[in-house]
Amino acid sequence: MPDDIDALVRMGEAAVPRLQQIRRQGPGRLRAPALRALADVSGSRDFDAKDLGAVERLIRTKLLDERPVTxxxxxxxxxxxxxxxxxxxxxxxxxxxxxxxxxxxxxxxxxxxxxxxxxxxxxxxxxxxxxxxxxxxxxxxxxxxxxxxxxxxxxxxxxxxxxxxxxxxxxxxxxxxxxxxxxxxxxxxxxxxxxxxxxxxxxxxxxxxxxxxxxxxxxxxxxxxxxxxxxxxxxxxxxxxxxxxxxxxxxxxxxxxxxxxxxxxxxxxxxxxxxxxxxxx
Incomplete structure (x- = not known):
């Protein structure tokens, strides 16, 4: 995780607004790490509707070919x-x-x-x-x-x-x-x-x-x-x-x-x- 995102994670839930802003406005290289950071800080409850939808679609896609499992x-x-x-x-x-x-x-x-x-x-x-x-x-x-x-x-x-x-x-x-x-x-x-x-x-x-x-x-x-x-x-x-x-x-x-x-x-x-x-x- 990039150092600037890691610093935000250490701030805890106080960093949620900034992480949400990065998800919406970038910079692009930090958008994916910001989503992971949001999950680490507060779970997925602070994901916006677009991110929630993307995650749910990915889960449905992965379920189609996850077998065999261990x-x-x-x-x-x-x-x-x-x-x-x-x-x-x-x-x-x-x-x-x-x-x-x-x-x-x-x-x-x-x-x-x-x-x-x-x-x-x-x-x-x-x-x-x-x-x-x-x-x-x-x-x-x-x-x-x-x-x-x-x-x-x-x-x-x-x-x-x-x-x-x-x-x-x-x-x-x-x-x-x-x-x-x-x-x-x-x-x-x-x-x-x-x-x-x-x-x-x-x-x-x-x-x-x-x-x-x-x-x-x-x-x-x-x-x-x-x-x-x-x-x-x-x-x-x-x-x-x-x-x-x-x-x-x-x-x-x-x-x-x-x-x-x-x-x-x-x-x-x-x-x-x-x-x-x-x-x-």
Whole structure:
């Protein structure tokens, strides 16, 4: 970003009028950086109608050819049945759903600021969260939102969703701490869970896909002593659990992808446009 625009960004929202002026009047070399700066300073709420229209057209164009997409191999997310989108939107109290590319949504929910503090109608302070719901992958959708999952609890959110949509899973893959979490809730009850540093480490009885590992025998053609020891009590890898139960992290084949993703917010008074940070499209 040019030094003069960078200086305006450091001024915060006081720089909005000047950045808007640059967008309208130039100089030309600063118009694109000024738009990114506006997004960093105040989100897209201070974009004019022309800029908003241009961004929305670009998103629609990118959605046509964004496949195949790749979902992160590390992080935290909830998986839920794709046909239950409306149900989980209601259960989790989500608002202002807006079409978004996967690159845009993942950045909004896991890289850019995903919280917005505001004052409610009664004068109290509150925080809204921004989340991203992926396209449909093999009959599942995934919800990302680091602050949302951390503050409201990924386990609890999955259990709450499963009360209405039969099943939901919470996963965490944390390479830095060498930690994995996977949690399966059905009809409001936890049926199986694992956490690397949990106390207890295991919850519930092994699921069918785990049994083949637990009962691995040296006479089996696919016997592997590493996995026989590692999975002697059950599957410890959230990546493996996700592969077996819903969607494997990483590249998703085009034929397994349907529809598009959605950005959403957790409060009706704080639309997604109020969250700061320029997003890749």
């Amino acid at each position: 979902i992160p191999t590390a992080g935290r997310w909830i998986a839920f049945p794709a046909d239950q989108l409306d149900t989980v939107v209601s259960v989790w109290g989500l608002h202002d759903l807006r079409a978004a590319t996967t690159a845009m949504g993942l950045s909004a929910a896991t890289v850019a600021p995903d919280t917005a503090d505001f004052t409610t109608a009664d004068g109290s302070s509150a925080t809204a969260y921004r989340v991203f719901i992926t396209p449909e992958f093999k009959n599942w959708r995934l919800l990302y939102g680091n602050s949302f999952l951390d503050q409201l609890g990924g386990h609890e959110l999955a259990e709450k969703a499963s009360e209405q949509c039969s099943e939901a899973h919470f996963y965490t893959i944390d390479p830095y701490h060498n930690a994995d979490v996977w949690w399966v809730a059905r009809n409001g009850e936890v049926v199986r869970g694992y956490a690397t540093y949990g106390d207890p480490e295991w919850v519930g009885d092994p699921l069918p896909f785990e049994v083949e590992f637990i009962e691995m025998d040296e006479d089996d053609l696919w016997y592997d002593p590493y996995f026989a020891e590692k999975y002697s009590e059950g599957v410890t890898d959230a990546h493996k659990a996700a592969e077996e139960l819903s969607v494997e992290p990483g590249p998703v084949r085009e034929r397994d992808t349907h529809g598009h993703g959605w950005l959403a917010t957790t409060h009706p008074d704080v639309p997604t446009s109020h969250f700061k940070g320029a997003l890749p499209i």
